[in-house]
Amino acid sequence: MLTKRENLMETIKGGNPDRFVNQYEFLEIILEAPLRTRPQKGQTITNEWGITYSWPENQLGPFPVHTGDFIVLKDVTQWKEMVKAPSVMFSEERWEAAVKHAESVDRREQFVTVFFASGTFEMTHMLMGMENAMMALYEEPETMHDLINYLTDYEIEYAKQVIKYLKPDALFHHDDWGSQRSSFMSPDMFEEFFLEPYKRAYGFWKDNGVELIVHHSDSYAANLVPYMIDMGIDIWQGVMTTNNTPELIKKFGGQISFMGELDSGPLDHPDWTREAISEQVRKACESCGKHYFIPCLTQGLNFSSFPGVYDAATEAINEMSKKMF
């Protein structure tokens, strides 16, 4: 039987996998790596960028607060005064747990994976609010180019530290580029503002030991796939069913692989059922096939919002592997 890592490589290279890659199994994500402060459930915090996040008890995750004085960057032309990237230098003690975790991973089995969030596009609207960030792309394009390059520089500085301590061989990178049915911006605008910065960032990771770039965007983003390929993404995680994933696999399989097709919204909720999950897993596996496709809940990271859902999806995928391989 192939190792998880070997099976993943066979799947994304169009070789001979012996089973479906099961969600995130090939990635050992080192979440202990120091990065940014996040609120726990019930908390409101202000992080190192000055962005305030709130996680009310009744919510699935934290949200940036953009009411009143909580917006960090009200006028994008003043970004140099208002936006200060936090230091990426952490003490040996802060890195200790992450280093220990990374050293414990059998790299023949899994990729030692660093998680990076929030990505460059998300950072612009975390800092400014979504509407301001989107309008600034039209109203202050040069300033936005400068801000985006600054955020990219920060990511590369952080990457240097992570690479020094953990020597990761995969990157799981979070940046939502669309809603359920549409990308947030046109492909042309995406190309103009985000392609080159992402090529620079992903190029740096890959030039320094990272073999696999897994980009998370649980959205529609089919119209951005050519750019994903161009910037070096190996796997797009979070592919929702709205993307017509079988068509994407036909068109782009071999250049990029697709990880998702189990939309978290209809499957991961308090009244979830094993039957609904199994049915969607069956549909996904049968329609997407054995190559360039990894069945996975579209939510980022290897857990579900409601207990039991992730494991139920794992079990259903194992069953489909028995049937289809």
Next chain:
Amino acid sequence: MSKLEDVKINVENGKTKLVPELVQEALDEGNAALDILQAMVNGMGVVGDKFSSGAIFVPEMLIAAKAMSKGVEILKPHLAGDASVSLGTCIIGTVQGDLHDIGKNLVAMMLESAGFTMVDLGVDVPAQKFVEAIKSNPNVKLVACSGLLSTTMPAMKNTVAEIKASGLSGFKVIVGGAPVTETFADEIGADGYAPDAGRAAIKAKQLVAVL
């Protein structure tokens, strides 16, 4: 091209600097303020259609709405006291348990462009707050409830139920958001549903036209 057509096209194209000048020129030429406003509303209608069809995206919608709002600023003194400009008040909010706002904000923007006077309750809005807003605002013709999460669909159902049970009348209730379907909207007793911001404005006008 007539000046009104010029205004309409430049709103569609999001020309925030040109539209105020063109609106002033249209006024100077003797065009009625209401006609100029209607030209801008028509321009936003085209924007909504293009957004619904995927021809344009969020930045284009936002910049077009900004162009219109700049034009409306020029028109305001000429429209003051004219009640016929408003289609009525719309109460909008994201239902309880949900903090997502961009979809709701886009709908609010399109409804305002269409001629509604907007009262935005924000996000995570309890059902009772919708009811109180209907009571405390004049000329409410529409209540719009947004929800992005499938986990907050029960809250949307509850919100619509409380609004209907309140005994208040003279308005319609429209719902929308990623997990919402027309079937669900019918099941929970909403008067209307729209899959995106562009079609929300069209549906809203249809709903209030029969009041």
